[in-house]
Amino acid sequence: MATTTTSPTQFAFLLRILHWLMAACLLAMLFIGVSMVTSVGNYHQLLAIHRPLGISILILALIRLVTRLMNRTPALPPTVPPSERMIMKLSEFAMYALFIALPLIGWAMLSAGNYPIVMFGSVHLPPILAPQPMLYATLRKTHTILAYALFLAFLAHMSGVLFHTWIVRDHFLSRMLPWTVRAKGRRAGEI
Amino acid sequence: MTESEANQGFGAPPPLPMGAVIARLAGIGLLVVVIAGLFLYVGGWLTPHALTPAALVDTFEHINGVQSGFRRNHAKGVCVTGYFESNGQGATLSRAQVFQQGRVPVVGRFALAGGQPFAADTSHDVRSLALLFKTADGEEWRTGMINIPVFPVNKPQDFHDFLVATSPDPKTGKVDGAAVGAFLSKHPETAAALKILGSGTPTSGFSDSSYYGLNAFRFVNAKGEDTPVRWWINPDLTAAPPSVETTDKNYLFDQVIAQIHSGPLRWHLIVIVGQPGDPTAEAASMWPADRQQIDVGTVTISTVESEDTSPTRDINFDPLVLPDGIRASDDPLLSTRSAAYSQSLTRRDGERKIPSAISTAEVQK
Missing domain, CATH: 1.20.5 (Single alpha-helices involved in coiled-coils or other helix-helix interfaces)
Known part of the structure; x- marks a missing residue:
């Protein structure tokens, strides 16, 4: 593992921007999704946002994955015990997997359900599966379950980072803040 | 640590x-x-207790039982194919490719309203024709139409309550007249709509029926101009009085199947052009009779196939699958239909399929 002296103090700028942009999109998406499926009057308008926003998230997630793999990441502070390191790695992996899987399943589900995949105006995407009713029903359920999983992962992620930042006070959040935070600013006692 | x-x-x-x-x-x-x-x-x-798409479909299931693999409403049906020949007259109002002069393939489905897939046909059942137009640019227009010119209600909750009030009690098999009366006294628009519906007599079958899109939509043309519209299709066949009901439980379907076997059936697609101020969120009332009506082309139905083999069985005729150039109006029933149809599709697609009353053998007769 890289030592603290050679590793960057923050994630790459593009990654930090993508993190917050995607956080906003995903949170909006989760709320739109859960609201749309129980709404009669707003269903159509919410769905009209849900589809293109989902594809936007897929594109952002792929850019983010490549950027993440191409850049060095800041070391975890020593306040993170090894057991927690493993959980953090697994949850990061799971969240990236969900960012990509959820829109792909949505796209596949609409394809299997024989729906046109309308983005906006006359712009639409090709189907990625042949129409198959039973598969549609399965993918539709999977889409919901994974969305709930992502929402729970988001709550756990947010709670964990805030715990480190507010209670352990190891400047955990500064690794991902969009603005530049210098290492020399991280003095003992400073929050 | x-x-x-x-x-x-x-x-x-x-x-x-x-x-x-x-x-x-x-x-x-x-x-x-x-x-x-x-x-x-x-x-x-x-x-x-809020009305959700699931609650609406649960109500259909409560009334009809869970009919595995079938649509929760308009359960009994048969699939058809054909084409739409556009005369280009619709292009001034809508930029959708379907209204450019030319021919567009169409798949569709004739059905009877209600959630019972094996009920005997009757002349007073509401008949439906759902159509899907797919243009070369890959866009789709899906529309579900019924043979009555107005819908009994304007609002989603009213639709649910009307459904509950007018459905026979599953135990006694009787409709509660008092419940219907109570609903009508609170909903003059429903009483007025039922009066319009009561004044018409059903025709002999699917082939000589007119079918109405019911809800208002908006057409958008190449200049971006927006026009409120409704549409209906008018059969080439002259309307004949209802035929004597026979012991054939599928007599309406058998009749239209035989007719398609002997030659294609045609309807003219008519667009009713709304004026500013015409209500677009009131499916229970008609626009004034003097509104301009434009014949935009003919729908020809030339083949028929059982749901048991047709891929059209698994198509959701969601009225809000629309091409660029047709938009939803502010009618809340449109989004409600879209949401409830989606719920119905999700449930039936995941269920075991039971052969349709209109079997492959029935269609080949």
């Missing part, structure tokens, strides 16, 4: 006093509770 070890790292300050730890933990907990609570609220968990 112990606290002292942690404190040897860069940037970790001395531990917080216990009071501050508790306060900060409570802050994190509160944030989680607020976000999760909002999520639950938006997802309807805190308002269990």
